[in-house]
Each structure stands twice: as C-alpha cells, then as structure tokens.
Amino acid sequence: MDTMESLGVPDRRPATLAARLEALLADRAALMVDEPDSLTSADVERARAQLGRVAAMAAELDGFGLPHSLHHDDFHDGNVFVRSGAARLADWAESAVTSPLCTLTVGLRGLQYRLNLRDGDPRLTRLVDAYLEPFRVRLGGRDLRRAAQLAQRLGRGVRALTWADALRDLTPEVRAAEADAVPGWVGLWLDGMDESRPVGNLT
Numbered sequence: 001m002d003t004m005e006s007l008g009v010p011d012r013r014p015a016t017l018a019a020r021l022e023a024l025l026a027d028r029a030a031l032m033v034d035e036p037d038s039l040t041s042a043d044v045e046r047a048r049a050q051l052g053r054v055a056a057m058a059a060e061l062d063g064f065g066l067p068h069s070l071h072h073d074d075f076h077d078g079n080v081f082v083r084s085g086a087a088r089l090a091d092w093a094e095s096a097v098t099s100p101l102c103t104l105t106v107g108l109r110g111l112q113y114r115l116n117l118r119d120g121d122p123r124l125t126r127l128v129d130a131y132l133e134p135f136r137v138r139l140g141g142r143d144l145r146r147a148a149q150l151a152q153r154l155g156r157g158v159r160a161l162t163w164a165d166a167l168r169d170l171t172p173e174v175r176a177a178e179a180d181a182v183p184g185w186v187g188l189w190l191d192g193m194d195e196s197r198p199v200g201n202l203t
Contacts, residue, residue, distance in 0.1 A: 004070060004097055005097060009070065009095060009096060009097055010095075010096040010097070010161075010162075010165065011096070011097050012071070012096040012097060012098040012158050012161060012162075013062075013068050013097055013098050013099075014057075014058035014059075014061050014062050014098065014099055014154055015055075015058050015059070015062060017054055017055075017058055017154055017157055017158065017161075018051045018052075018054040018055040018058065020157075020161055021047075021051060021054060021157050021160070021161070021189075022048070022051055024160065024161060024164055024182075024186070025044055025047055025048055025051075025186075027164070028044075030164050030167070030179075030182050030183075031044065031182060031183045031186060032179060032180065032182070032183050033183075037180070038180065038183045039183045039186060039187060043186075043187065043190065046190060047186060047189075047190050050190065050193045053193060054154065054157065054193075057150050057153060057154055058154060060146075060150055061099060061101075061147055061150040061151060061154065064139055064143055064144075064146075064147045065138065065139075066099060066100065066101065066135065066138060066139065066147060067100075068097055068098060068099060068100075069097070069098075069099075069100045070092075070095055070096075070097065071095060071096050071097065071098045071099070071100060071102050071103050071158070072089055072092060072094070072095055072103055073094040073095060073096055073102075073103075073105075073106060073158060073159060073162045074091055074093070074094040074106060074162075075089070075103050075104075075106050075107040075110075076106055076107060076110030076111075076114075077110060077111065077114065078110075079091045093166075094162045094166065096158065096161075096162065098155075098158055099147075099151045099154070099155075100135075101132075101135075101147055101148050101150075101151030101152075101155075102151045102152075102154065102155035102158050103131075103155075104128065104131055104148065104151070104152060104155070104200055105151075105152055105155030105156060105158070105159055105200065106155075106159060107127075107131075108124060108127070108128070108152075108200050108201065111124065111127070112124065119198060119201060120198075120201060121201070124201040125201050127201075128148070128200065128201050128202065132144055132145075132148060135147075145202060148200070148202050149199065149200075149202045152192065152199040152200035152202060153189075153192040153193060153195075153199055156185055156188045156189035156192045156199075157185075157186075157189040159185045159188075159189075160182060160185035160186045160188075160189055163178070163181040163182045163185055164182050166178075167179060167181070167182065
C-alpha cells in the first residue's frame with residue numbers, strides 16, 4: 001500500500017472517509033447546493049450529521065481485518081475485456097487504496113442500469129456471491145456479508161470523492177457536462193446510510 005500511495009494513488013481507506021467527506025461537504029460549488037435537481041442545504045446538513053456513523057462503520061469494516069488493496073472505482077462492463085478466455089480490466093484512472101469490497105459499488109449499479117435489473121434480482125445475487133467467494137478464506141459467511149454491506153454503503157462515499165477529484169482539474173466546459181455526478185453520488189451515499197434499506201443485493 002505504501003508503494004501505491006507513493007505513486008499518487010489516492011488514499012481512501014475507510015478510516016479516512018469521514019474527514020474526506022466532511023471536506024467535500026464544505027465544497028458547496030462541487031455539490032451544486034440548492035441548484036435545480038441537486039442537493040439542498042438541508043441535504044448537506046443531514047449528510048454532515050452522518051459523519052460520525054461513517055467513522056463507526058469504517059471502524060467496524062476495518063475490524064474484520066481484510067487488507068486494503070487497489071480498488072477499481074469504475075468497475076463496469078465497459079471496462080472489462082475478454083480475450084482467449086481471460087478477462088482484463090481497463091481504465092484504472094479512478095483507482096484508490098481502500099477496502100476491496102468497495103469495488104462492487106459501481107459494478108452492481110452499472111449492471112442494474114444497463115440490464116434494467118431491480119434490487120434483489122437473483123442474477124445480481126449470484127454475481128455478489130462470486131465476487132465474495134475468494135474472501136471466504138479470511139471471513140465466515142455472516143461476517144463477510146456484513147463487511148460487504150458496510151463497504152457498499154461507504155463505497156458510495158468513495159465514488160463521490162472520486163468524481164470530485166476527477167472533475168477538479170477539467171476545463172469548465174467538460175466539468176459542466178459531468179458536474180451532477182458529485183451531488184448525485186453524495187445523495188446515493190446519504191441514502192445508503194439508512195441501514196433499514198438494503199444496498200448492493202446484500203441483506
């Protein structure tokens with residue numbers, strides 16, 4: 001991990017997320033606060049009120065002992081190429097150091113959107129089970145599901161941070177075309193903090 005961070009890979013380990021999200025919530029321009037179809041000032045205050053729970057969730061996730069790794073934060077079918085029976089991932093520009101379980105966040109949402117699948121669809125459940133299988137050597141079934149649930153909720157915050165960083169150095173014209181991604185993912189993260197609602201086909 002030290003090598004990756006020395007190369008400039010962003011540090012988005014769970015323990016850092018509360019502070020990083022707090023800084024993002026202070027950036028009203030990036031969040032497009034009170035603009036049409038965006039976050040309201042009240043939304044931002046509700047999000048700030050969740051930062052303590054972010055820290056608690058992060059501590060619980062880290063407590064399971066899964067090593068942090070290189071996380072592909074744009075893991076969707078458009079970035080997976082198959083040749084001679086082997087799959088290769090492209091476009092690592094959005095990668096970060098965090099929990100490997102966060103990688104399900106974008107992958108599942110992308111498949112739901114592209115294939116018009118609803119939460120609970122058994123095809124998504126099979127994909128989740130297949131992704132989690134290698135981690136079973138470290139965690140039992142119940143603990144692994146709980147860790148994955150936490151990572152899905154926190155992973156939405158990771159994705160919001162990724163978009164904020166990606167847009168920061170773009171030209172105003174290019175940035176304007178994608179600017180709603182930041183408040184969009186902050187809104188999804190805020191929704192995901194409600195643990196009465198399932199996320200990522202994990203119950």
